Amino acid sequence: MLPSVSSIFSRLRFRQLRLLIALGEQGSLIKAAEQVSISQPGATKALQEIETTLGAPLFVRTNRGLEANELGHCAIRYAKLIQTDLTHLREEMLGILQGHGGRLSIGVIMGAVPFMSDALTRLLEAHPDLSVEIVEDTSARLLSLLDQGRLDLAICRTSISRQPEQYDCIDVRDETLAVVANRNHPLAGSAQLELADLADSRWVVYSANMPMRLSLEHEFQQAGLRFPLHLLETTSAFTTLSLLQKNVDLVALLSTDVARFCTGFGMTCILPLSLKSRSEPYQLITRRGVSLSSISRLFMAQLTSAQDEH
Known part of the structure; x- marks a missing residue:
């Protein structure tokens, strides 16, 4: 059984966390000890204390040195987060003082x-x-x-x-919504479009149950159209833009603010399709x-x- 949080909190030391990070980077107890400026016996003792405090072995000894097991990788990741938080603490305190x-x-x-x-x-x-x-x-x-x-x-x-x-x-x-596409999309020069004109298009959309996706599904339902089957799902604006750049037949649903930004730099065009839905x-x-x-x-x-x- 793993120790309680209060037990870990009272026994874990910052120099032990520094050693954990160094072990993850070096894969060697000798090199990690040098990196944090302690002796090899001191590093050995500190590692034993860490594993005792956390209640589990964190490393496996191999011919190449020390190799973190799954729990070790977990401990190293959180040690780095704590180090980052301390850095942010100092930055914020310095900023307040200044x-x-x-x-x-x-x-x-x-x-x-x-x-x-x-x-x-x-x-x-x-x-x-x-x-x-x-x-x-x-x-x-x-x-x-x-x-x-x-x-x-x-x-x-x-x-x-x-x-x-x-x-x-x-x-x-x-949030208002806009449909965007590559500037060379076959329908880019149209004066006005209906959703039915894009029903057979491949869409780049957010994942299921997200507000923007639900809005698009509602649009198709209100128009009496089947929602597209072959979707490209992503939450990344950069991925969306990259896909639109590479494929002139794709269309995507974006917030109007993002759509105008991208179109203003010539990356996309806004298709003349009026959407009735408003996202939250x-x-x-x-x-x-x-x-x-x-x-x-x-x-x-x-x-x-x-x-x-x-």
């Missing part, structure tokens, strides 16, 4: 990236020394990172959560009951002012 708030971690779904970028640009103009981490992912993944404390705030949707009451939310922007609005989401840093509050103010402008 008066600019330090560091901000933002989660954002693809469709809200242009909207978020506008607000962040204004914030950086006022706080040029600010360090920012931006994580683009699905709402489910972003809420998970928010729950873990790895994001200060997220621009996504709580409707996918089983416990939406855990969050404080502000609707910040309605983007929400500015924070963890309920958690105190926000001053820089988080400043970013929220920028975002909500951008909402008022639109």
